[in-house]
Amino acid sequence: MSINDSILNSVGLTNKNIKFLISDNGDLNEWVTLNHDQHQVLRYCTTLMTAPEHCSQCGFLLSGHFYLVGTDTASYKLPTANGYQQILLLTKQRYQCLRCKNTFIPQSKDFMPDSTISRPLVHQIIDLARRDIPEKDIADILHL
Ligand SMILES: [Zn+2]
Numbered sequence: 001m002s003i004n005d006s007i008l009n010s011v012g013l014t015n016k017n018i019k020f021l022i023s024d025n026g027d028l029n030e031w032v033t034l035n036h037d038q039h040q041v042l043r044y045c046t047t048l049m050t051a052p053e054h055c056s057q058c059g060f061l062l063s064g065h066f067y068l069v070g071t072d073t074a075s076y077k078l079p080t081a082n083g084y085q086q087i088l089l090l091t092k093q094r095y096q097c098l099r100c101k102n103t104f105i106p107q108s109k110d111f112m113p114d115s116t117i118s119r120p121l122v123h124q125i126i127d128l129a130r131r132d133i134p135e136k137d138i139a140d141i142l143h144l
Pocket of ligand 1: 055056057058059098099100
């Protein structure tokens, strides 16, 4: 098992196309302080650059028939570890279909559309909710 796969397992993600970036000094993650309440967060920097097979709008088989039109970066909340919030900074390649000119970013089932909460974190929320823990306490525990 690669180091990348090991980290995916430890943070609960399943998409093996998500690649963790290692800093020049060999770190896989870094501590950062969030401004709004000054709490410490463990941040991972990653990329998702896999070309989709079909255009998401017209269904055209892409297989190399696309343009690369820049990248977008999004931040997703991961499950907490040892009481600390973990964040995934994900840089995704944006593609353009040569047929319909639609631009799009490949989706991953590890994340929900239009949400910054990752699926592994949703599972953690559901697990705590099943134990009759109040919503406010769940939000405090998971830094939501
Ligand atoms: Zn298209």
